Amino acid sequence: MGYFPFFIDIKGKKGLIIGGGRIAEHKLRKILAYEPDITVVATKISDSIKSIEGVKFIEREFVNSDLEGCSFCIAATDDKKFNAYVAGVCRKYHIFINVVDDKDNCQFLFPSVYKAGNLSIGISTQGASPYIAADIKNRIASELPPDIEQILDYLCSIRENIKAKVEDSSKRAAIFKASARRCMVLGRKLDDDELDEIIASVKENEADETKKGRVVIAGAGCGAYDLITVRALNAVKAAEVIVYDDLIDERLLEYALESCEKIYVGKRNERHSTPQQDINELLLAKANEGKYVVRLKGGDPYVFGRGAEEIQYLKAAGIETEEIPGISSAIAVPAMAGIPVTHRDVSRSFSIITGHTSGDVKDGEKTLHADIRNSAAMDGTCVYLMGLTHLKEIADTLMKEGKSENTPAAVISGGFDGTYKAVRGTLKDIVEKTAKEGIQSPAVIVTGDTVNMNI
Numbered sequence: 001m002g003y004f005p006f007f008i009d010i011k012g013k014k015g016l017i018i019g020g021g022r023i024a025e026h027k028l029r030k031i032l033a034y035e036p037d038i039t040v041v042a043t044k045i046s047d048s049i050k051s052i053e054g055v056k057f058i059e060r061e062f063v064n065s066d067l068e069g070c071s072f073c074i075a076a077t078d079d080k081k082f083n084a085y086v087a088g089v090c091r092k093y094h095i096f097i098n099v100v101d102d103k104d105n106c107q108f109l110f111p112s113v114y115k116a117g118n119l120s121i122g123i124s125t126q127g128a129s130p131y132i133a134a135d136i137k138n139r140i141a142s143e144l145p146p147d148i149e150q151i152l153d154y155l156c157s158i159r160e161n162i163k164a165k166v167e168d169s170s171k172r173a174a175i176f177k178a179s180a181r182r183c184m185v186l187g188r189k190l191d192d193d194e195l196d197e198i199i200a201s202v203k204e205n206e207a208d209e210t211k212k213g214r215v216v217i218a219g220a221g222c223g224a225y226d227l228i229t230v231r232a233l234n235a236v237k238a239a240e241v242i243v244y245d246d247l248i249d250e251r252l253l254e255y256a257l258e259s260c261e262k263i264y265v266g267k268r269n270e271r272h273s274t275p276q277q278d279i280n281e282l283l284l285a286k287a288n289e290g291k292y293v294v295r296l297k298g299g300d301p302y303v304f305g306r307g308a309e310e311i312q313y314l315k316a317a318g319i320e321t322e323e324i325p326g327i328s329s330a331i332a333v334p335a336m337a338g339i340p341v342t343h344r345d346v347s348r349s350f351s352i353i354t355g356h357t358s359g360d361v362k363d364g365e366k367t368l369h370a371d372i373r374n375s376a377a378m379d380g381t382c383v384y385l386m387g388l389t390h391l392k393e394i395a396d397t398l399m400k401e402g403k404s405e406n407t408p409a410a411v412i413s414g415g416f417d418g419t420y421k422a423v424r425g426t427l428k429d430i431v432e433k434t435a436k437e438g439i440q441s442p443a444v445i446v447t448g449d450t451v452n453m454n455i
Contacts, residue, residue, distance in 0.1 A: 003108075003109055005122055007122075010036040010071065010072070011035040013036050013037060013071040014037045014039070014071055015031070015036045015037065015038050015070060015071060015072045015073065015074070016038075016040075017038060017039070017040045017041070017073075017074045017076060018040075018041055018042065018062050018066075018074065018075050018077060018083075019042050019074075019100075020040060020043070020044050020045030020046055020049055020059075021046060021076070021077075021078070023100050024040065024042070024049065024074070024076035024077075025048055025049045027074050027076055027098075027100075027110060028040065028049065028052065028055065030113055032055075033115050034115075038056070039055070039057070039058060039066070040056070040057050040058070041057075041059075041062050041066050042058075042062075043060060043061055044059065045057055062086070064089055067089065067090065067093060067095055070095050071095070071096065072095065072097070072098070072108070073086065073096070073097050074098045074099075074100075075087060075097065075098070075099045075100065075105075076100045077100075080101075083100065083102060083105065084102065087099050087102075087105035090107075096108050103127045109124050109126065109127065111123050111124040111133065112124070112130065112133040112134045112136070114140065114141045116144075116148050116149040116152075117148075117149035117150075117152055117153060118149075118156065119144075119148055119149065119152055121140055121141070123136045123137045123140075145184065145188070146187070147187060147188050150189055151184070151188065151189055153189075154189035154190070155180055155189075158179065158195065159176070162176070162199070166199070166203075171203065174202045175198055175199055175202050178198045178202060179198055181238065182194065182198065212318065213286065213287040213288070213290045213319070213320075214292055214293070214319070214320045214321070214322070215283050215287050215293045215294075215295060215310075215311075215314050215319055215321050216235045216239075216292075216293070216294045216295065217295045217301045217307045217310055217311055217321065217322070217323045218231075218235050218236070218294055218295065218296055218301070218323075218324040218326065219232060219297055219298075219299055219301050219307075219324060219325050220232065220244075220247075220248040220252060220298055220326055221299070221326045221332075222298070222299055222327045222328065222329045222416070223298075223329075223415040223416050224415060224416040224417065225249035225251040227327050227416065228252060229324065229325070229326065229327075231324050232296075232324045233255060235294045235324060236252055236253075236255050236294055236296065237255050237257070239256055239260050239292055239293065239294040240257075240259070240260060240291040240292045240293070241260065241262075241263065241291045241292070241293045242256055242261070242262050242263070242293075243265055243279065243282060243283060243293065243294070243295045243296070244263070244264060244296040244297075245265065246266025247266075248296055248298050252296070261291075263282065265278075265279050265282070279310070280309070280310055280313040280314075283295060283310060283313075283314060284313070284314060284317050284319065287314065287319045295307075295310060297326070298326075298329075299326055299327070299329050299330075300326040300328040301323055301324075302323065303352060303385075304352075304354055304386065328352075329442070329444055330352045330383045330444065332416075333412050333420075334383065334412060334444060334446050334450075336412065336420055337454075338422075338455045339410060339446055339450055339451055340453065340455065341381045341383065341450065342380070342381065342450070343450055343453065346449050346450055347379075347380040347381045347450045348379075349379065349380035349381070350380050350381040350382070350448075351378055351381070351382050351383065352385065353369070353371050353372055353382060353384050353385070354369060354384070354385060354386060355372070355385055355386050355387015355388070355390050355391075355394060355445060356369065356390070368390065368394065368397055372384070372398075373397055373401050374401075375398070376397070376398045376399075376400075376401030376403040380448055381447070381448035381450050381451075382448055383445070383446050384444070384445040384447075386441075386442070387445050388411065388413075388439065388440075388442075388445070389441070391411065391431055391434060391445060392431045394445065395409065395427045395428075395430055395431055398447065399428075403447075404427070405426060405427050406427070407426060407427045408424070408447065408448060408449055409424075409427050409430040409446065409447045409451060410425070410430070410451045411423045411430060411434045411443050411444070412446070413440060413442065413443035421437060421439055423437050423439060424451060424452075
């Protein structure tokens with residue numbers, strides 16, 4: 001079955017609950033806040049249910065005619081065969097039916113519900129785990145301002161006033177959005193001066209038809225969505241356009257506005273879906289449309305992320321920019337495997353080096369960057385990013401340039417969901433061990449004495 005979460009108006013609609021015990025009461029109390037016209041029928045109805053005001057009670061056995069005029073029915077007895085019979089009758093007469101503990105006979109499910117005035121949040125796992133549904137509901141509720149009910153009443157109350165003051169529908173939409181955003185940030189409704197300031201600001205911005213947008217280059221962190229910074233997540237929530245890469249957790253996109261335009265420009269291992277120059281031009285084009293653009297990159301934008309190139313390009317075109325740092329895989333991935341990049345008396349420094357080839361050709365093959373050769377002389381920890389496909393060349397080059405073949409080395413891949421793989425060895429055997437374990441990109445290569453730590 002495919003349960004879509006429609007919100008249906010049941011105020012004043014006739015509904016029947018069959019059953020008079022604890023489960024029937026739980027269902028009854030959950031829907032009463034939405035003011036349906038409810039009748040409870042059962043051979044025995046608990047005193048607790050009878051104490052509920054605004055509900056009709058029929059203390060006898062159910063008969064089919066009890067369903068007459070009903071929009072929905074809830075079968076909540078402890079007799080599964082009887083509940084299934086009721087479900088069949090309801091389907092025959094096109095009455096929506098919910099059967100307790102029998103999803104196959106349900107046409108609608110009861111979500112875990114949070115209600116505060118005009119706000120209704122329903123979470124369902126389609127019966128897989130009511131506990132998880134309730135836990136998610138509670139987490140969402142804990143993130144809401146305490147005065148969310150008053151905020152929504154306020155936002156509803158200003159709509160007619162703004163419609164009367166502002167003729168342009170796009171300007172009105174911008175005012176409503178900005179007002180809602182300010183209320184959520186402040187955790188309260190606005191005073192008159194604050195609302196007037198928003199209206200004036202929107203009118204001023206719309207008056208300048210040549211006004212340019214703004215681009216934020218934001219690091220999404222390393223792999224898991226919950227490693228993003230609060231500032232970057234707030235940028236995602238406010239974005240009108242998100243241009244995102246391959247190495248981000250796409251759950252982050254769920255935080256964006258429904259109206260937000262999401263553009264994928266991912267690339268990996270030189271298999272580019274979008275050339276860098278095209279990305280630069282795309283960011284500029286969206287900014288020139290007056291949009292608030294978030295360029296979302298895995299890791300940190302300035303650690304081999306080409307974020308600086310994008311900002312230089314945009315600044316040269318007169319676009320306002322901001323960079324929001326992210327957690328880099330150069331630090332986070334080794335740490336995930338228990339390898340600190342620095343440790344007193346073991347490594348007092350670390351270097352981050354690209355594992356890509358330089359583009360220069362020697363004897364018909366592309367050569368490694370000079371920085372990789374130079375890193376053979378470095379003390380401390382060396383971290384090589386984007387270098388798995390060149391692991392053999394990197395290891396051979398380091399040994400050729402004087403690094404001991406017994407230098408500890410590790411290759412780590414995977415994410416922060418417990419699926420990561422880490423291979424430890426030395427420069428002499430790390431290539432063989434990595435191939436044997438089937439390590440795949442993206443992966444981080446680490447050399448140095450901290451590799452022998454496993455904390």
